[in-house]
Amino acid sequence: METQEISELFSLFHNLNTETIEWLLSMAERDSYDSEEVIIAEDSWGKAVYFIVSGWIKLENIYSQEIITVEIIGKGGCVGEAGVLDGINHNSRVVAISDVEVLKVSAQRFIQILFRDSQIQNRFLKLMVSRVTEYQKYCQFYRQTGKVKLATILISLADKYGQITEKGVKLYNFPIQNLADLAQLNLEECTQIIYKLEHKNLINIDLNSESLYISNLKQLHHIIGKLGNE
Numbered sequence: 001m002e003t004q005e006i007s008e009l010f011s012l013f014h015n016l017n018t019e020t021i022e023w024l025l026s027m028a029e030r031d032s033y034d035s036e037e038v039i040i041a042e043d044s045w046g047k048a049v050y051f052i053v054s055g056w057i058k059l060e061n062i063y064s065q066e067i068i069t070v071e072i073i074g075k076g077g078c079v080g081e082a083g084v085l086d087g088i089n090h091n092s093r094v095v096a097i098s099d100v101e102v103l104k105v106s107a108q109r110f111i112q113i114l115f116r117d118s119q120i121q122n123r124f125l126k127l128m129v130s131r132v133t134e135y136q137k138y139c140q141f142y143r144q145t146g147k148v149k150l151a152t153i154l155i156s157l158a159d160k161y162g163q164i165t166e167k168g169v170k171l172y173n174f175p176i177q178n179l180a181d182l183a184q185l186n187l188e189e190c191t192q193i194i195y196k197l198e199h200k201n202l203i204n205i206d207l208n209s210e211s212l213y214i215s216n217l218k219q220l221h222h223i224i225g226k227l228g229n230e
Contacts, residue, residue, distance in 0.1 A: 001025065001053070001103070009076050010051055012123050020117050027112075028103040033096040040094040045083030049110045052077050055100030056161075056172045061092045069181035072097070072174065074161030081124070082131075084110055098172055098210070142184055149183040150193050151223045154203070158214050168213040173205055 003021040006013050013021055028051075033039055039050060039057060050057075052075050059071040059079065070092075073079055079094050084107040105113070114121050141149060154171070162169035180190035197203045202220060204213040214220060 001030075009053070010078070011076070012078070012120060012127065016117065016119065020113075020120075023116070024105070024113060025103075027109040028105050031102050031104050033100045033102070035096055035098050037096045038093055039096060039100070039102070040080055040083075042091060042093050045080070045090045045092075046086075047080075047083075047107055049078055049080040049084055049105045049107070050094070051103040051105070052079070053101040053103060056097040056174070057100055058095055058097050058178055059092060060095060063091075069178040072157060072178060072182065074157070074172070076161065081110065082128075097174060097178065146183070146185050146189050147193055147196075148224055149185065150179065150190060150197075151220045153179060153182045154214060155217070155220055155224070158217060162214070165213070167204065167206075168215040169217055171212045171214065173207065173210045173212045 003018050003025070006021050006025065007015060013024065030053075031050075033055075042062065052073060054075055056072060056074050057079060058069045059073070060067050061070050083090060114124060141152075144152070157171055158169045162171055164170075176191055176194065177187055179194070180187050183190060185193070194203070194205075198205060200219075202214070202216045204215050205211075206213065
């Protein structure tokens with residue numbers, strides 16, 4: 001990848017000097033994964049940070065025999081950085097949802113990057129704070145209606161990773177179980193809500209391109225505002 005691509009794709013490296021980005025690229029490995037392939041296993045945390053160049057991944061928590069999706073990350077996101085800092089063996093794993101390409105930076109090199117540039121340190125700190133804030137909001141999620149919860153998840157994914165097209169904001173057509181896990185819904189309830197949203201032309205699922213389009217993002221925000229206060 002070119003330095004300009006890195007700068008534009010990853011907010012952590014936006015507008016950094018060319019020398020720093022070139023140094024990063026010289027240390028990074030380009031890897032690819034197939035759909036459903038494990039990227040970080042339960043015992044592999046703390047070894048590297050993965051920057052998503054293309055595709056979608058999911059973070060899964062493993063509880064006994066139950067596996068629950070707790071986060072979906074797309075192009076421009078990263079995963080593994082927390083494991084590098086705390087070194088804890090997490091009871092979780094990262095799995096590819098679609099075909100994925102990543103830039104892989106070893107733990108040692110990532111720490112060197114943080115020490116090299118104070119601007120990256122500040123951005124990384126803000127990233128960690130934002131994730132804590134998101135988790136705090138997520139803990140209050142169960143109080144909302146199913147429709148509000150799913151709308152919130154779709155809006156969040158659109159804001160972070162959505163691609164603006166003529167059909168609306170384009171996302172991947174995620175497995176319904178993944179969305180159900182994120183929205184804290186059972187599979188049947190989530191399926192029904194998705195059907196209703198599609199029937200009202202708020203979303204459009206294109207099976208041929210494996211895409212989910214949010215046709216009316218404003219109306220999804222309206223759902224949160226209207227039902228979230230009931």
